[in-house]
Amino acid sequence: MPNNVMAQDESVYALEELSSLDFDDLMAADVQVTSAMKRLQNMSETAASIYVLTNKEIRESGVTSVPQALKLVPGMQVRQLDNNQWAITSRSTAGKHSSKLLVMVDGQSIYNPGFAGVYWETLNIPLYDIERIEVIRGQGGLLWGSNATNGVINIISKHTSDTRGTFAQVVTGDQIDHKADFRIGGGLGNYSSFRVFASTEETDASTKSTKSTIANDDGRKKSVGGRIDLSLNDEFSFITQAQYTSIDMGQNLRLANLDTYQRVYLQDQYTREHFQIMAKLEQTLSSTSNQMIQASVSSQQGEQLYYKDDFVITDIDYQMNTLVKDVQIDWGLNYRYTSISIDETDYFTNIQNIDSYNHFGGFLQAQFTLLPDELKLIIGNRSEKNSFTGWEHQPMARLLWTPHSKHTFWAAISQGVRIPSLLEYNNRALASSSGIKTEIVGNADLKSEKSISKELGYRYTENSWGIDVSLFHTKARNVLAVEAIPNATFTLINLNFVSDADLTTYGGEAVIKWKPFDKITTELGYSITAYEYDLPPGTTEAIGFDSYLRQVIVKSQYALNPEHSIAAIYRIESGEAYDTADFSVLDLTWNWQITPVVAFSLTGNNLLYGKHLEYNNTNETYTVPTYIEASYYAKITAKF
Template sequence: MAIAAYALSASEGWSEESFVDMDLDALMQLDITSVARRPMSAEDTAAASFVITQDDIRRTGAATVPELLRLVPGFEVADIDNSYSAVAARGFNWRSSNKLLILIDGRSIYRSALLGVLWDQQVVAVEEIERIEVLRGPGAALWGANAVNGVVNIVTKHAVDTLGGKGVVRYGSDGSGRFYLRQGLRLGENGAMRLYAAGLGEPSLEGEDGSSLTEDARGGQIGFRIDWEPNARDAFTLQGDAIDFQSAQSLSFFAPGGPGPSVREESVLGDSVNVLGRWVRTFGDESGLNVQFYFDQFSRQEVDETVVADATTYSFEATNYFPLASNYRAMWGVGVNHSDVSATSSGDILVTGTEIQDTNFFGFLHNDIELFDRRLMVSAGVRLEYNERTDWQAHPNLRALWRAPDDWRLWAAISRATRTPALNEAAGSLNLGGFTATLSEELDPIPALLSLQGNPNIRPEPLVAFELGARKKWPSGTSLDIALYAHRYTDLIDLNLEEPQLLIAPVGPGGAPVPVAIDVSATFANRVDARLYGIEAAFDARLTDFWRIRLAGDARHFPSLAGQVAQIDDSPTYLARRSPVYQAQFQSHFDITQDLDASLWVRRTGRILDTDVDAQTVVDLRVGWRPTETVEVTLLGEGLNNRRRPVASDLDFLPATRGFSERRISLQLGIRF
């Protein structure tokens, strides 16, 4: 299901919009019989939407999905080590950001029970991506729980678009590298398939003294996709991939009972495999059925393989859409997801009793109606979900879009979404070293030994969001898009701290007793309310045929956290404030000749609240040259304005050593064959 669901009105016949005004790559996503897979028309969407196109992918030179998501106003992407980025929309950004739902072709890579999306283990080759559809704000009415502050759907290419061979190899001045290799072939008149392999390597970050913090990170992926369309009514897709990943983290530990803080390099290993099948049947011009299933097996070992998490998910979903009148369309669907999740440990970080079987049943209904000679579009829908842990949850929304004079689009939305508590919030216990406490200025910091207890009575975190937006597209292709939002969170999960226990030993001057450690026990509970206000804006100007600029930015105000907020560093809601107050970016894409183009990308990120991460400006420059039609050479400079810049280690879970990312010059060669 595409994000287009919020823009059904833009479909052919209903809105009488002409294909001619669409971009060529968007046109190529339409099949010749059905409007079902029409990509979203961002212009006619009653939501804060954004689409990252293949042209964006090429012109940014991005190698990973998080790098591409930096394009989206309102999204925060902060590198926290050499392979892991914290990614969030509208605040709440840290290693385990949990309010942003990420899908790849409709398959969720948000692991509800395992603290969100593990980005380092998602080795998605950008060459596989057709486009990335982004919705900021709640999307739970269609996509369900955890689509709280946004939804991202990564759409991979149809197999027919990857016929023939392609090879890409990149090498960076810091030792980084990546490759992609693919071969696609036709399967008779009505089908196509591809096989591909991809890999990337990232060198260690530098420490304060310039030394390497950890081992390099390496990841690899192999996959396939088959598309078969035997007749005018049916389309079948089967796809799958397997990922293997390894990296290392530099963590600062106070091991329970240990002698004091020590920086340790801990390995991280991960592997996963998934298979997805989809059947789309078209009944008529504007009605159809979409049936999808997937299997996803995921495994990860952290802290030198002493903490092990496994998750196996099966998912089935069927969606039916149809018109009831020339101005009214409906869509409904039902489905079930089942996950077996476990986490165990055998080292300093002790995880016990954490095993969950999650079965989630859901159904949704979505209606779009156009009124007043198509000037007003109203969308209303609700998704109901049930699972044993969270009971029934309703995710309703109501959206309206007014096609105002002079091609302005004004929209408003009110919606509700929830986040499902993670495994460690709901069950078991987690005993951690790794925190420091400062009791007074006279005393040195001492280890804080933290024990986190899951709460079987924990409830989902609900959000009610109010949004307003305006956008305009000029005939020249220039566009303006502004969104305002007010989010009201209730029952945010935070830690309920027990009375800390001081451990005292006679190790002070003259054998005086002094505190040597503090033992803190905490239980997760729904105890905090929060309000968040913000603005996001993007301006895209096509100045000439060969020059395009983009300006985008966002700002937010986090006025209040009400309730009992645990004032410790890694309290979940305390982390909510760890967002830059503002972000701004400027892009310039210039086609120098038919075969040579250059892009400049300047990003400014404000200071991240409650951390030591200062405001930063990052300048990237990319030059692409095609000596022949089948060869492209790309020169990419990243972080050109600084020899090195600090990464946002503060957004990590355990206190990590501050790392620095080097300026990087990369050369990439791509060949079609």
């Protein structure tokens, strides 16, 4: 094998090893991340509230999906609507159609243009091929663009040189009929490697819904995909990957009767098909400069009783990182074109007849060293033009102070932008009501939501323990609200979207990691978030309401011996934001490495508390949640 390929493979292997290190090694190694500054850097040098979920923790926790894995991240709002659907965000109230959290797979955005959020049930990435998940709580708009005001999730997959051979996995349990995964990887000559995978899953329905005796949240999911990594020489590397996912799932709906406009509860079977393909070329120009160009296409089609959509999103991104004396300069350009097809139904009609829109711009940031090895200043701005609100700007300034190798202080002030989603801008929707025809009406005059966020943070790292604390205060204007306007005879009520509200959000997160003994690793996470709306007369909140949320997460992993380990996660959720009772749940997993090739695990989720609602926000149009139950499943894996 040529030396340059060996060197690159060794670098990737080091990252893979990092994801499998124990607590002591992680504390000593200073985990490297990419999402906070859009280039590789040490986590201790990151002026942001960031958390890294490693492959080792994902594997040992027994989770079976990305949304379930995000429950392991302190400060993340992860609420389960039913066995298929999720509401996920950070530093805000989560909804099924949350639009302020950017989610990416290896830098490729997977959002849905209709509501600018994520269909989490279609995110069927093989967990065993994830190297790590980087989660930024707080604004990431300068580097990643609009609608990243509450956070950024970047799911980073393994290099194919680390997934050679054959891997098979089977999961079954009381709610999972079967989940089977298969992956094969290998080399393609001396310069490249590959992997291909396939997955099929079938799940059972819950036993109780909020509005019906029997829930309707069974599901079927299939995925197939692959990746190729090509190392041309010392200067060039190339990645291409693709995935196709098909789902067919049940849901309970709250709709209006088309004759009487009375609220009715129905059962629906909905389908979605998603296809993503991405290619990335990276080039090292010199010892101080490199560049990257990435192109991707995402196709999404869905059909349910009230809504049918078909989107094709094309993204092109270019970025250059360079060092000029002691100043680190990063800049980039981006372009996105979205093709739109939304079929009109009895419940949805188009107002503006939009069939496409585009989005383009660029960013520039610079990192200055004010005091060598101690004080750094990062400033920058992103400017973008979109088809809905025109030019938008997202400036940012961050200060990083490291007075000692064990202590890091940081502060940040930034402006984030949330662009109105297509549904808020273009569509008229029939909402359920009590006998009066009620329509939710889009508004082409909506303004972009602009939020000023101030953050403070502190990290301390010792050999056997560490602490990470962050505080934030965000003031947003032009926040989405709803204005009710009845006609003269009160036979029709228009719920018009307006951008007239203000929203103040504040709170903080704290994470303490501690390894008291060689065989025990523990982590304690605490977060609190408060929301305060300022609404003009005659309007109500479109998303959430004045409320607060508190969360406590306690995680522990105990290695009984080299073959057996136990992982426990205890989570307490309290607050008013989801109109549910406070609850606490326990997840337990026993891992057994039977042979170097075969492993077995047994997991129990949502233990102790019994059936409970995690989401009951009646403002969520159409959504009917179910009670979340205790569940048990077994998993066996084989790697050859």
